Amino acid sequence: MCDTCGCSDSAVRITDHTHTVVMEQDILAKNDELASHNRAHLRASDVFAINLMSSPGAGKTTLLERTIRVLDTPCAVVEGDQETLLDAERIKATGAPVVQINTGAGCHLDASMLHRALHSLAPSPGSKLFIENVGNLVCPALFDLGEAARVVILSVTEGPGKPLKYPHMFAATDLVLLNKVDLLPYVDFDVAEFERDTRRVNPSAQILPISATRGDGLSDWYDWLRQPVRS
């Protein structure tokens, strides 16, 4: 028993006049718990959620606009941006239900933001839920939202070496979409090298070259959405 306060907690070790309280507490435990809750809720309602991550300007919203118009299943969208309703308005024009989350100074979405968004969005059973994360190749990789799959988009205009420079993002994804391949003749980007770099941090990731504006490779993306690999 502790001499100072008489506590009998076995997690407390006493050294001189200080107590060491053993915690072994995961710092992201609260987020992970909420993410599990989201995941269970989404599975039970037969909603397939995809966490879509990329740098700003890689083409997330353009890809979603086109996907929603073509896909034969109902879609809903959660839009994450620091400010404005600009992306939500673009999605709304496609007819899909959408909720915009503005993170202010925040650089990523977390499980509690998605939880609140799900309450107001209530996606219909059998639908695809696209969660467009804040444009950022760093922090979104750390936060499980409760999604069924993760997709990273990189555009060829962003230059070489990104999987090696941002390994956490590329290591944590199920699918990599290499976007803007219609611009390959005008930029210095080696697709084979990109595929090699991606495999070095994520040997099992699938890579699909696409152009969200011209339509290259999109049938492969739609096929993947129809039969996605659950993570």
Place this chain on the structure above:
Amino acid sequence: MTGVRLEIGRLSGVVPDSVRFCFDVLCTGTSLEGARLDIAEPSGRARCRDCGEEFTLDDFILLCPCGSADVSVLAGRELRITSVEVG
């Protein structure tokens, strides 16, 4: 509180120097003011699915010395409060 021990694995994606930088600022005016911060930085460990070898890695280049990239990460993603010291 007089001290906090954290465990930040080298594959966790969190930068210990950034945590040290903001710790004093965040603790000012709280019961943690003046507390010591100890951060353990366990290395990453992985096992190769091809040759079965276990090896350490401190970045996300998942490459076994045998040349295979088919490896599973065993440790290094820790992000925990190990203990706190109460004076």
